[in-house]
Amino acid sequence: MRLARIGPVGAERPAVQAADGSWRDLSGVVDDLDGTTIGPGPLEEVAAALAAGDLPQVEAGRFGPPLGRIGKIVCIGLNYRDHAAETGATVPTEPVLFMKAPDTVVGPDDEVLVPRGSTRTDWEVELAVVIGTEAAYLSSPQDAAAHIAGYAISHDVSEREFQLERGGQWDKGKNCATFNPFGPWVVTADDVPDVQDLGLRLWVNGELKQDGNTANMVFPVLEVVHYLSQFMTLYPGDVINTGTPAGVALGVPGTPYLAPGDVVEVEVDGLGRQRQTFGKA
Structure with a gap:
């Protein structure tokens, strides 16, 4: 569904x-x-x-975020080998975790705001996992499947200077207002035949920037859910952003970052499409 x-x-x-x-x-x-x-x-x-x-x-007018109340958003960094390579990072041996606040979530076609003082607002198409039943200390990755309600698109917008050059944790560059367009819908897990074979694409002003596949994840979806359950309890309505493939501005020297007026389009096979115009905060 x-x-x-x-x-x-x-x-x-x-x-x-x-x-x-x-x-x-x-x-x-x-x-x-x-x-x-x-x-x-x-x-x-x-x-x-x-x-x-x-x-x-x-009538299908505006689509809001497909979840009205999200408990937490857990994000996996550097989870595609090609993205790690383009940013000069070592492929992690364990999942890299950070958090996004639920109040960053907006609808899939809502305006996204470039933060005040930003010079490096970047894009990241991601597969989102929606948790359906409580998961804690799962015994194996195979056990994780029973705890997944479905899948959606997340756009993990990031400000790279805030994230990487201002000290502390990545969260500074991940939690600006409107930095997580989500949706347009959740597809239940039974209607996603192979979550490890989904194409992910992102365009900026009509130019294709990201063109990846979930087959290239370092840590597949079930392994991510199992891993997270060892460190935190996952509750129904929690969301996991599972990482982005290559093609972000950070990874391609000379690529302009996002500015007010830019239009970003995002899609994942079988999960729909997003379109955001960027404005000023």
Whole structure:
């Protein structure tokens, strides 16, 4: 299933896509799409309501973030070999972790703001994992599959000077307002045949900048979820940004960074497409 939230900012309605491509209003089934409704039981109710065929249609206007409330966003750095190589970094032997605040999340086509004082705002297309059931101290990567509700697109916007040259942790360059466009929808895990064979692409002003595949991850999705569960409890509605392939501005000397007026388009096979215009903070 494809699950989305459609409507103006702050007034999005939960929706599910029908077989004919139309969107159906889930307001009578769930209050919202979040940690309480993304797990197996509620999703079975959503599937049953969709199969019954009597959900009202909703016009596909603005897509908001497909989760209304996100507990935490855990990010994996340097998780593609080609991205590590382009930035001059050693391929990590264990996943590199950092966090993004949930308040960085905006809809997939919402405006993204270049921070005040920024000179190096960069782009990063990523596969996002949405957790569906609580996971702690998982015994193996294979056990992780049962805890994944679905997948979506995250755009992990980054300010490289803040991240790398201002001291401290990476979080400074990752948590500026609007720095995590998310969506347009969550695709449930059962509708993603092979999560380790998805193409990821990103364009800036119509020019293809990133063209990668999840097959090139250093740490595959199930290994990432298993690993994280050894250090923190993952709860329903948590999101994991799993890293970006090569092609970011940081990795290609002379590439202009993002500025107000630039347009970025992002897509992942089977998970939809985003389009953001960048503005001033």
